[in-house]
Amino acid sequence: MYLPEDRAGWRGGLMARIHPTAVVEDGAELDDDVEVGPYAVVGGKVNVGAGTTIGAHAHLSGRTRIGRANRIFPYCAIGGIPQDMKYRGEDAELVIGDRNTLREFCTVNIGTADGGGATRIGDDNWIMAYVHVAHDCLVGNRTIMANSVQLAGHVVVGDWAILGGITGVHQFVRIGAHAMTGAGTTLLQDLPPYVICNGNPAQAHGINVEGLRRRGFDAEAIASLRRAYRTLYRSSLPLEQARAALAAQAQSEPQAAQALQLLNDFLGATGRGIVR
Helix, strand or coil: CECHHHCCCCCCCCCCEECCCCEECCCCEECCCCEECCCCEECCCEEECCCCEECCCCEECCEEEECCCCEECCCCEEEECCCCCCCCCCCCEEEECCCCEECCCCEEECCCHHHCCEEEECCCCEECCCCEECCCCEECCCCEECCCCEECCCCEECCCCEECCCCEECCCCEECCCCEECCCCEECCEECCCEEEECCCCEEEEECHHHHHHCCCCHHHHHHHHHHHHHHHCCCCCHHHHHHHHHHHHHHCHHHHHHHHHHHHHHHCCCCCECC
């Protein structure tokens, strides 16, 4: 593990490779094979896992833990204090998993006491340029966020979700697993798993069939989810009655029971209502 007092510029075999113009503050911990580019800044409370690369002029600060084999591109600002007027300097953190890509000019803030004290990003996420991930967001695994996606505070993004460019997400909104938004979408309410939406405000337009196929969902499971979508969006049933119908469907269609249960559980926890 590299510590600032061991600094060796671009030299050093297995130790971290730090460009001579970069600033690595005392207390920072960089694992083997970390690379820090020109004029980057790594704060004293930052911990970076092996194989991660930090691009030129990137700024890592706050109590930030970054896992292995991440790629942080130039001019990212990672671990800054929340853009939240209620924040009063309380101890909070940012936790980023493994194998994530954060392209140029991304900003990711630490959490707040009101949101559990942490912002979290999972593994294998593809986060494009100018994306903002605000305080207390929880991002799952294998998501894609296209250019200029903006997540307000306390947003939850499920595994495999895809957010089109310039999607704006209101605070406390949840986005379900395998869901997808079109470019320029404004999300003011929760987006259920598997559902595609677009517009301002967003409107639902079916399920993410192509994405589900790519992830190994078979024809029977996709047909079941299409029936579930019709129950939820085309039957005119109130939400609780639609959930009861989905529960009955899960019992009669065991090949899709797990996928339907994920959808039903999501609907049971909605606080802002769902995209209709």
